[in-house]
Amino acid sequence: MSRPKHTEYQIPQHINDYPTGPQYDAGFLPEKNAGWRTFKPVVNHDECIYCLRCYLLCPDGTIMKDNGKIKIDMDYCKGCGVCAHECPKDAIAMEKE
Amino acid sequence: MKNNKVFISGDEAVAQGVRLSRPHVVAAYPITPQTITVERLSEMVEAGEMDAEYMHVESEHSAISATMGASAVGARTFTASSSQGLLYMAEGLHYCSGGRWPVVMMNANRSVALPWSIYGDQRDSLSLLDSGWIQVYVEDAQEALDMIIQAYKIAEHKDVLTPMMVNLDGFILTHTYELVEIPDQEMVDHFLPAFETPNKMSFENPKNLGFSSRPDDNTEFKYQQNEAMFNAIDVIHKTDKDFADMFGRKYHGMVEEYMCEDADVVLVALGSVCGTVRVVIDKMRAEGKKVGLLKIRYMRPFPVEEVKDLAKRVKAIGVIDKDISFGYEGTVYTNVNSAISQIDKYVFKSNFVGGLGGRDITKAEIEDMYNKLYAGLENKSEETVEFFSLNVESND
Amino acid sequence: MTKVLDIPKVNAKNMTEKEFFYGHKACAGCGGSIAVRLALKVLGERTYSALPAGCMSAVGFIYPQMAFNSNAIITTFPGSASMAAGIAAGAKALGQEDFKTVVFAGDGGTADIGFQALSGMIDRNDDVLYICYDNEAYMNTGIQKSGLTPYGTKTTTTPAGQNIPGTVTHKKNLFEIIAAHDIQYAATASIGYPQDFLNKVNKAKHVKGASFIHVYASCPTGWGTPTETSVEIAKDAVDCGLIFLAEYEDGEYKLNRNPKEFRSVEDYLKKQGRFKHMSDADIQCVIENRDKKWERMRKNWL
Structure with a gap:
């Protein structure tokens, strides 16, 4: 799995349900970040030249390579707009949610 | 072996x-x-x-x-x-x-x-x-x-x-x-x-x-x-x-008692001073005084049960502290006192603060502590916190 | 040390698909998270990350949300270099091979409170890559001045007013201080030049012993810049000459980028809320300081 996926967290009912000390599985994600977003990136695949600049520079790593196309994990995109701003072809537009 | x-x-x-x-x-x-x-x-x-x-x-x-x-x-x-x-x-x-x-x-x-x-x-x-x-x-x-x-x-x-x-x-x-x-x-x-x-x-x-x-x-x-x-x-x-x-070497876990079985008056201490206390006990026992030592080995976790058990058996407890929490008392004493307060019995208590910055704790001083505990017990005195080895007169 | 030419280059096309810093709570457009994310993609799965108090630890480890998708630990604030050194030593003693230990610490965590431990780590040549992501102030605690806050910056502890024009000290010369330890490899970078940063991390990955990268990482929240310009502003900083790209290797300095002309310092400053108040005289002071630095670098490092 290239990206950790949203995972359900079981709220502990007993003290022994907690890990021994502050340690937990790497990449455990019970929360999404989608709620932070005001604008969402929308890709125009006709314009996209698959240069992967957006993939490289996404602060949240939410842009994926998907069979020669880019795809965005909207669960974790915060809508910062770096991808759209850095796109050499203006192939990504930021649209109000 | x-x-x-x-x-x-x-x-x-x-x-x-x-x-x-x-x-x-x-x-x-x-x-x-x-x-x-x-x-x-x-x-x-x-x-x-x-x-x-x-x-x-x-x-x-x-x-x-x-x-x-x-x-x-x-x-x-x-x-x-x-x-x-x-x-x-x-x-x-x-x-x-x-x-x-x-x-x-x-x-x-x-x-x-x-x-x-x-x-x-x-x-x-x-x-x-x-x-x-x-x-x-x-x-x-x-x-x-x-x-x-x-x-x-x-x-x-x-x-x-x-x-x-x-x-x-x-x-x-x-x-x-x-x-x-x-x-x-x-x-x-x-x-x-x-x-x-x-x-x-x-x-x-x-x-x-x-x-x-x-x-x-x-x-x-x-x-x-x-x-x-x-x-x-x-x-x-x-x-x-x-x-x-x-x-083949046993240390008795949380605390070690020395001559406590029938003791009336006991000193509580940590570390090396216990060796000196044992020598004084041997001398005073020979003179017929029922004195003992509770060597606290573990300060955390604290031996609450052991201290309570001792307090039930003895009449007076003195705590030697090579430590002082300024504005109050020695830290070992605070801990011992808290355990003693959990039993329903009067025990005369005293805190002896000293041995600071490398000053020796002498046999005479330890004997003096036992004697003060006996005296306090007899007079039903208020408990005291005392710097026992000041070299000069204090303002008290 | 492995020759650079022998190390396969890592770029956007061939880097691992796996994300190791994901689902974190950093502000939108955070430059520090770009630095951490990219470095981890170069370093790969067999990495121990150590992070002191700072933005990246604060946003990455909020139980039960564990944003590091590989081994990672929050360290004591002053002890990130030592804790990482302990990790490297412990793993080595347990017979582990083929792994890397990396620190991600902020500018304050590096140049101020963590400096003693960092110096010790380099002195011992512990097998740790220390990456300082520099957003030029204590951002996590609410934008206070650090030893790497540049001249003129308005922070919450260096307010700009009638009497004091914001920060009155220049950035500590961190890169040369680190190099002065005779470290095997040290470099400066900027997230505005991502390929250069990837190359440097890749090079440091192959160093056996201590290495150091000082990466310039924008902070839209603390700098007063739009979130989408985070990469652009970090590139501007290099293009106007306030940030330089260099390496120190085998006892030699190397200037990676030596532009004939700089872009406007004033434009760079005026894009950011933290510099908006600066007077012409203060801007002139920044430019003079830049020119002096470049004169010295060009004389000695080319």
Whole structure:
């Protein structure tokens, strides 16, 4: 799995349900970040030249390579707009949610 | 058993205990009177007698940080410090116990500046009683060596996973030479299994450690830490028994009583001064006085039950504190007093504060303490907190 | 040390698909998270990350949300280098091979409170890559001045007013201080030049012993810049000469980028809320300081 996926967290009912000390599985994600977003990136695949600049520079790593196309994990995109701003072809537009 | 006795100092005895426990990583910064320990360990690593990474850290803060890092990948670790160095580690001490990393440390008990003093008292470790470490105080070099080995077994126990500090009185123990039996390596290997912990990073099972918790969970982590400290009590007793079975030396777990069975008046103390108290008891017993000693070995977890049990049996308890919590009383006294308050009985109590900055506690002073306890008991006096060895007249 | 030419280059096309810093709570457009994310993609799965108090630890480890998808730990604030060194030593003592230990610390965690431990780590040549993501102030605690806050910056502890024009000290010369330890490899970088940063991380990954990268990482929240310009502003900083790209290797300095002309310092400053108040004289002071620095670098490092 290239990206950790949203995972359900079981709220502990007993003290022994907690890990021994502050340690937990790497990449455990019970929360999404989608709620932070005001604008969402929308890709125009006709314009996209698959240069992967957006993939490289996404602060949240939410842009994926998907069979020669880019795809965005909207669960974790915060809508910062770096991808759209850095796109050499203006192939990504930021649209109000 | 093979007789393998050598004439070494307390610091060297600690180094021998560490060597026998086979830590993977040793990180320490030199400070008097701990230095001999780290010098010996360096020599052992150099000579190939110890297969450990010796880290020449640039401070005590880094010593504790480095040992925590090594423990966080599942390595057995050792560090040593004293006084100002221990205080410089203070952040790390809390961090380490909260992280549940069973680092073992030797602390050479030494006075805390200002004024500067390299000599012994117990204000350094007692001021860090709340840092979440198991604290044991030893009386001689043999106990120091044995307790280093036991410390790994206790600290690394799955129900404990809490760091442990072995305290030796500076100079009185660290620099005094005694005949010490060096246990056999094979037997130590048998006694002390390899360190296993769920609380580590690994490539098979990647983890995020040392995280932050919200108010929703923080209390539970602290509860768990407290529970682990209480779990240590059983483990301490079991370890003491197992150790005695294998090596023939028994330390009686949380406390050791001396002549307490029929005692009326008892002194409570930590560490090396207990040796002097025993000598005074022998003398006073010969004179028909029913006096005894409660040597507190563990300050954390605190031997509440043992203190209560003693208080039920005796008439007066005096506590010797090589420590003072300014504006109140000695810290050992506060702890003992709190335990005594849990029983429904009048016991006359007194706190004797002294032995600060390396001042000797003499036999005459100890005898005087017993006499004051007898007098207080007779007169039904108010309990007192007294600096017992002031060289000058006070304003009181 | 492995020759650079022998190390396969890592770029957007061939880097691992795996994300190791994901689902974190950093502000939108956070430059520090770009630095951490990219470095981890170069370093790969067999990595131990150590982070002191700071933005990246604060946003990455909020139980039960564990944003590091590989081994990671929050360290004591002053002890990140020592804790990482302990990790490296412990793993080595346990017989582990073929792994890397990396620190991600902020500017304050590096140049101020963590400096002693960092110096010790380099002195011992511990097998750790230390990456300082420099957003030029204590951002996590609410934008206070650090030793790497540049001249003129308005922070919450260096307010700009009638009497004091914001920060009155220049950035500590961190890169040369680190190089002065005779470290095997040290470099400066900027997230505005991502390929250069990837190359440097890749090079440091192959160093056996201590290495150091000082990466310039924008902070839209603390700098007063739009979130989408985070990469652009970090590139502007290099193009106007306030940030330089260099390496120190085998005892030699190397200037990676030596532009004939600089872009406007004033334009760079005026894009950011933290510099908006600066007077012409103060801007002139920044430019003079830049020119002096470049004169020295060009004389000695080319």
